[in-house]
Amino acid sequence: MKGTRDQVDVGNVLEALNVISKGRMVMDWNEVTSGTNPYVVTKTSNIPGKSVIEIPGLIFGDKRKPVSRIGVGMTLTESVIELASAMKLDLIIVHHPVADAASSGGVPFADYLPLYNLSLIEMHEAFHGLHPGLTLLHGHTKLKTDIAFGGIPGNVLHKGVALPEVHTAGDVLARIDRFMGREIDQDMLEAERAIRGESTLEEATISNPAKLLSGTPESSVKHILHFFPHTGFSMKHLETALQMYPETDTIIVSISRVREDHEFVELAKRRGLNFIVGNSHSVEIMENGLPLAYALEMLLPQVEVFLLRERITAVSLKEVGHSQMVKYGRDMAEMHLISKPTQAVQIL
Structure with missing residues (x-):
C-alpha cells in the first residue's frame, strides 16, 4: 500500500480505510451519483430539508494533502473541530455521517474547516459489522449478523451464543462494567462535582449504566439476540427474529436504549x-x-492517531458553580432577552 512510504497523504488514509472496510469506501465520486456503492444511503425522518446522504469517504479536503496527525471520533461537532485545531490535526475521521452547519457550528464546512487546514472523512454504514467487538463486550460470540434486517440499511441484528465464562444475566452486566471502566468515570464525576461545587452534575456515561429490565441476575443466558433500537428496529422485526431463532433466551439492546415500559420489554x-x-x-x-x-495506526505507522472523545455533562441551573459566569448569564437574560423593547425597537 502506498502508505508505507515516508510521506502519507489523505489519499493514502482513504486507501487504508478501504482495506479496513473490505472495499466499502467511496473512492470515486461517481459512486455517489451512480448508486453503485450500497453504503451510500439516505437517512431521513421525512422532515423537509433535514435528510442526509451518508457518503463513506472523503467529504472535505484534497487527497494530495500530507497527513501526519489524525483524529478519530464518533460525531463531528464544533467542539471536535476546535479540539482538532488546537492539536494541529490534519484530518478528522468520524463514524457518523456529517452535514453542513449541523456538524460544524451552524456554518458550512467550506467556511470553517479551511481555517484550520482540516480534511474530513466519514464512514458509518461502511464500518458496521466489520468486527465482533460490540458483541464480545456484551458477553457473546456472534454467529450471524444482518446489517440490513428487514431491508433497512443499518438495521443491525446479531444472533449470538454466550461466551464460555458467561452463564447468567448478572455475568453480562458485570462484564460490561469491567470492560468499560465505569469506576474510573464515576471517580472523575465525583471529583468534578467537588471541584465545581455542583452536586447535581451528571455525565452521559455514568447516567446510562447497563441494566436488567426482564429476568433476574441469576437467570441463565445462552442464546442471544442483540440489536440497536434507534436503527429502525421495530416490534415486527423483533417478533420475526424470535420466530427465526426460537431458542433465544436473552435480548440485548445497546448503543441506543429503551425504558422499562417499552413494548420490547413487555414482550x-x-x-x-x-x-x-x-x-x-x-x-x-x-x-x-x-x-x-488502532487499525489505522497499524496500517500507517508513520501517522500519529488520536482518539477524539467528547464528554457530555449536565447540571441544574440552580447549581452552576462559576459565580462570574452565573452573573454574566443572568445579566444577559435580564437586560437583553426578557426586558421590554425600547420605543425604537417597537417602531421597527
Missing part, C-alpha cells in the same frame, strides 16, 4: 426472556472508535 416479560440494556451511544467511541484508530 420479553410475557415470554420469560431476559432483557438487558447494555452500553449507551456515549461509549461507542470506545467500542467502534478504538478498533478503527
Whole structure:
C-alpha cells in the first residue's frame, strides 16, 4: 500500500480505510451519483430539508494533502473541530455521517474547516459489522449478523451464543462494567462535582449504566439476540427474529436504549426472556472508535492517531458553580432577552 512510504497523504488514509472496510469506501465520486456503492444511503425522518446522504469517504479536503496527525471520533461537532485545531490535526475521521452547519457550528464546512487546514472523512454504514467487538463486550460470540434486517440499511441484528465464562444475566452486566471502566468515570464525576461545587452534575456515561429490565441476575443466558433500537428496529422485526431463532433466551439492546415500559420489554416479560440494556451511544467511541484508530495506526505507522472523545455533562441551573459566569448569564437574560423593547425597537 502506498502508505508505507515516508510521506502519507489523505489519499493514502482513504486507501487504508478501504482495506479496513473490505472495499466499502467511496473512492470515486461517481459512486455517489451512480448508486453503485450500497453504503451510500439516505437517512431521513421525512422532515423537509433535514435528510442526509451518508457518503463513506472523503467529504472535505484534497487527497494530495500530507497527513501526519489524525483524529478519530464518533460525531463531528464544533467542539471536535476546535479540539482538532488546537492539536494541529490534519484530518478528522468520524463514524457518523456529517452535514453542513449541523456538524460544524451552524456554518458550512467550506467556511470553517479551511481555517484550520482540516480534511474530513466519514464512514458509518461502511464500518458496521466489520468486527465482533460490540458483541464480545456484551458477553457473546456472534454467529450471524444482518446489517440490513428487514431491508433497512443499518438495521443491525446479531444472533449470538454466550461466551464460555458467561452463564447468567448478572455475568453480562458485570462484564460490561469491567470492560468499560465505569469506576474510573464515576471517580472523575465525583471529583468534578467537588471541584465545581455542583452536586447535581451528571455525565452521559455514568447516567446510562447497563441494566436488567426482564429476568433476574441469576437467570441463565445462552442464546442471544442483540440489536440497536434507534436503527429502525421495530416490534415486527423483533417478533420475526424470535420466530427465526426460537431458542433465544436473552435480548440485548445497546448503543441506543429503551425504558422499562417499552413494548420490547413487555414482550420479553410475557415470554420469560431476559432483557438487558447494555452500553449507551456515549461509549461507542470506545467500542467502534478504538478498533478503527488502532487499525489505522497499524496500517500507517508513520501517522500519529488520536482518539477524539467528547464528554457530555449536565447540571441544574440552580447549581452552576462559576459565580462570574452565573452573573454574566443572568445579566444577559435580564437586560437583553426578557426586558421590554425600547420605543425604537417597537417602531421597527
